[in-house]
Amino acid sequence: MDLVATILVDGLIYAGWLFIVSVGLTLVFGVLNILNIAHGSLYAIGAYASASLVGAYFAAGGQAFPYGSYVALILAAVLVALVLGPLLERGLLRFFYGRDEVLNVLVTYAVFLILEDVMKLIWGVNPYFVYEPYTLLGDVEIGPLFYVGYDFAVIAAAIVVGLAVWLTLNRTRIGKVVLAVIHDSEMSQTMGVNVQRIYLGAFMAGTFLAALGGALTAPMISVTPGLGVNVIIVAFAVVIIGGLGSVPGAAIGALLVGISRAASVHLLPEAELFIIYFVMAIVLLFRPEGLFAKTQVRKI
């Protein structure tokens, strides 16, 4: 019983983190039709930016009000989105719209390689630690098990992010416009939609979510180079399982991957890396387009 509970809680924590990282990827794919490998770098940059900002916050006497460091975390993600979003979308990606999907994967792979080194140039190769936000929320006791409160804050953040994205897309005017652009960007343009702006907005939102994923993770780990390499490939698995461009799909994919990974960690540790891609391969074999994707019309 304890084992099942442990697996579920661990799985949920991992799934929450995965969802935040993956939903941006699926959003960008849904709107721009680009599978963004550089998403992993944006995640890593988010982690570095938040480590720096939180570090600066405490250096500037933030100890008086340590909860302000959470604002710093989110602010870091916003900053990354404001700087890198327009730079990458306007400066590069817009020249590749409508080109072959696989070629575009390679374009973002190039961006990924470039950003990996840019990060080393800016932040160096030594690890960054910002543990303060992680310990602030205390411990949570579930039966005989102890968890760090921050882990549950990540789950909460994932739920907020998921609801926000879903509500924006389905319940607001701008969301309807975005869905129209996804459905048929040319037709939307003739109807007077500023498609360029929607693309930019969607990419910035995706960048923000990637950076937010990194920013929220930074307190839990030591931020080192090469952070993005493994993240992107797991996020890929999640969005492919759920169906590219589907927000509910990303949620289900994250849960599926999160819980299977947790189960494997506790039951069969050797299979930890294996299991994620195994689940992805199985899902693709039976649902070639993923769980939630429709064959013709892409949906968010």
Add this chain to the structure above:
Amino acid sequence: MRSKLFLGATAAFAVLAAGSVILPDWAMFLCAMALAKGLVCLGIVGMMRGGVVSFGQGLYYCIGAYTATLVANSFGVSDIFLLTLLSALACLLVGMAFGPLLSSYRGIFFAMLSLALSMVLYGSLSKMSVIGGTDGLNIAAPTFLGWAPEGRPLQTALYIYVVAIVVIAGTLMRIYFDSEQGLITLATRDNELRVEYLGASVRNIMTYNYVFGAVLGGIGGTIAALALGHVDPEFAFWTTSGEFVFVAILAGYLSVPAVFVAAIILELVRSFSNLYFPNTWQLALGIFLLVVIVLLPNGLGSLVGRRKGNAA
């Protein structure tokens, strides 16, 4: 047409083999590795002609490398011909198992499913401490039909061996590309539905291309393992596969020699940027990749094709 092809192949062999005399040790090793990887990329190009790109060719590169290593270490086999044959056979079997399955996927889904398969292998190998885990395994230097050279002769022999394989594989693939099957592949790229209506089976063609890619990947992996003397799970990691795709895109699907030229260019760019910008070689590689995609969307092969078009 055929005689021209064989003449070209012989010339290519002569030119490449001459490298064994002229090239210094480091360059010969670099070329041998580049040509071995070029074999893997040739397989991707074969699939690219049908409009799909495998992002997981590291799977076969790795299976080939590990098959050779495990056979060499457990049975004491060191003959390079036998090792290559066994690895190719292993990849043929795996390719024949996955080929029919993958043949109905297109575009990003083909790419991602092939990537998932290679990552499954990566994940499994990293955790299998019996065969070295993430550290990998060492493999002894190969022998050539009983001849066991060392030092420079070993390097030369290995290099000549790669060159011979490359020329043979390149010629065979060219013949295949120009065959009925190969032309159907090309037609599939333009319009799959039309090909089906004309009575050809696109799935069969895709399977053939995939299996050929698998065998080429295995051979490339074996040679790379023997040249390096070491294998590890990184052979199946997605960044390795990404490099293969990069070479295939750089080469384009129009020309076979372009694949190997592209492979050598990539190794050169990597080595030199590693040497001159040790901390920013990925940055240099990324910029190079972007420049290629922007300036040569159809790859190096299109340069040759364009010139031919003008002459005709």
